[in-house]
Amino acid sequence: MFVRLLSLIVLVSVGAVAGAQQARAADAAFEQWLQGVWPQARAMGVSRATFDKAVAGLAPDLTLPDLAIPGKPEKVPQQPEFVQTPSQYLREATFDRLAARGKQLSAQYRDTLARIEREIGVPGNVVLAIWARETDYGGYKLPHDAIRVLATQAYIGKRKDFFRNEFLHALKMLQDGTPRADLRSSWGGAMGLTQFLPSEYYKYAVDFDGDGRADIWRSVPDALASAAKQLAGKGWQRGERWAYEVKAPANGDCTMGTPETTMPIGEWVKRGYLLLPPRKLTAEALAMPASLLQPEGSYGPSFLTPKNYFVLKEYNYSDLYVLFVGHLSDRIAGGGAFMTPWSKAEQMRTSDVETMQQRLTALGLYKDKIDGKAGMLTRAALGAYQKRNGLKVDCWPTADVLAHMRR
Template sequence: MRFVLPLVAAGLAAPAFAQDCGGDWSLFLDELKAEALATGVPAEDADRFLSGARQDPSVLEQDRGQGIFQADFVTFSRRLISQDRVDRAARLAGEHDATFDRIETDLGVPRGILLAFWAFETDFGQVQGDFDTTNALLTLAHDCRRPELFRPEALAAMRLHAQGRWDTDVRGAWAGEIGQVQMLPRDILEFGSDGDGDGIVDLKGSSDDALLSGARMLAGLGWRPDEPWLQEVTVPDSLDWSLTGLEKPRSASEWATLGVAAREGGIATDLPAALVLPLGRKGPAFLAYPNFSLLTEWNQSLTYVLTAGYFATRIMGAPVYDAGEPDPALSGEEMKFLQQRLQARGHDVGEIDGILGARTRVAVQAEQVRLGLPADAWPTQALLDAL
């Protein structure tokens, strides 16, 4: 999981003397220790935590090279969702039925959501990562790309270590998450739970502990029980495409008036929803309800979260989506060139990385409106040529 929670939520004071990113490694460790001591971590625990600390260049390579997210939704989802995974999800739902029943009753988080992320994060606990997570967190906290995220996580890991809940040689993901649903240290501090009743929170070895912890996290973020999160819909060709996008919710009843209809059943007309077209107006279409926005705090990639959200509906009985016949996707290099052109026109697209992220989608749609093209936020060769 990749939640970005406020530092105060985990019971840690905001640092009063955060070091500039990069710089001398020994000085970084000394200042991190000083911050930890200021939050109540005993000096001997901080020393043990930092005793084997080293920078891990392979972590930075992973952080810079997340090329998998350049894939479009259809390509990505077909890569991650197989019939074998659907069948395994059904089998594991039965094996852990009591835990899922408890979660659904007490927290209102449906089993489909947890099964989907359990599958994608670690292949149902089978592939939890083999990075030294302590060194991964310290490396990313020292690095200049996202120190505001990873420095508090490193401090939280030190706090967990002082509580006897974090082994310094623990193995996990390159970004510092551990366990079957991949939780960061601050998440573990706030939401780590004993799901199997043995008195221990074991997120790596106990599926029930991991599932309950993940569910408590979603509930803590405001999951709304008995409400949908994502629903496949059909969309009329006459729709004003500029109304679409995750950042433009309106009441589902308004979407119904505009001709948007569920592929199965009816839409939740009493809820707000955003119309999401991951491959533009000719591809799949989904209504994203308020619960969907919480899932984006699990992972910032819309393609990843949309795939997980869809897989959760599939686990709960939804059909395979209609892929449609979308316009061809741009290559990674073409996307980078498009992002450069958008940036030159004053749009904030974030990093020039060839990934169709949220800010790039907003910029694409704005330029489509300006140029009189169908404003469905899907970058095409026609848009690239026009720019």
């Protein structure tokens, strides 16, 4: 018994030593990587003192999602935009609460919002809705140190080059006087009231309150104007809507729901896609090109999505995110609930949607990334598969369709 206990102690000790050695090796590799970033940081104007202070004692945060760690299973980001159904994500109670607060803030910042729309071209209710979605009007406190997050993602993330650039810009922010305490971020490194990546901060941040600093952390005018400037920089069309809810005709083809399939809104209306609520559009609006969006396939609401929809999608590449922000902006402006209710459709597991995407790719029906997300292109490809195989065409991933593919 004593011998076995002694052997166990020895094994545990050896394991602990080995683990410590592996940790030191990993730290050494990370430190070497950090020093390899220094020449680029210096080229961007970062001093050695700023750099050394920023990385002193820095260790990668291996609990973050979207990392590529050898020998470890991938931790997929559990963003609600990609794992919840529309009915779960787009809750009426949430819209009621945020719209009520948004109306209060719209009155409080009336002059600022009017100036933003006048000078930048983006309506105040739109930037308020972004603020609401990103940080609950500042009530949500971002949990991570941006320097550590961006260094980790640049070192061992799945998009190293992208995050290396963001890490360098974050170091530049420190050099330019942003306190380290302000650099709190999401797991992806976005910061401030309206969630800016460091490179976007340098492109679009605005000193809108005139105090000499573009403060997206505490200045509401600066944060909202910066969000507006980013939308304008990505192509926002002044005076145009983000989307129109429509009722699809009984003979509508959900496989047309791709960004590349566009027609003037007037043509969609002629084909039976009726505006909800009914309204008379100007000739300019009727001539505007738009795509068809059906987030639940042939179930739930349908939308015609012009240019501004896709500009909002540049802020966050999720249809549910854009629907949330767009619809909340309408509610802040006095609009009502969606005219068509969301269905109770279930969201398939990411791995099952990936299997579908792989099969659709092999059949030549799908040519986008394998990511387990049932976005526009996946739904359209699924509808094409259903057509080809004589199945009910609803462009929605289900266990029955997956079973058919496996057979």
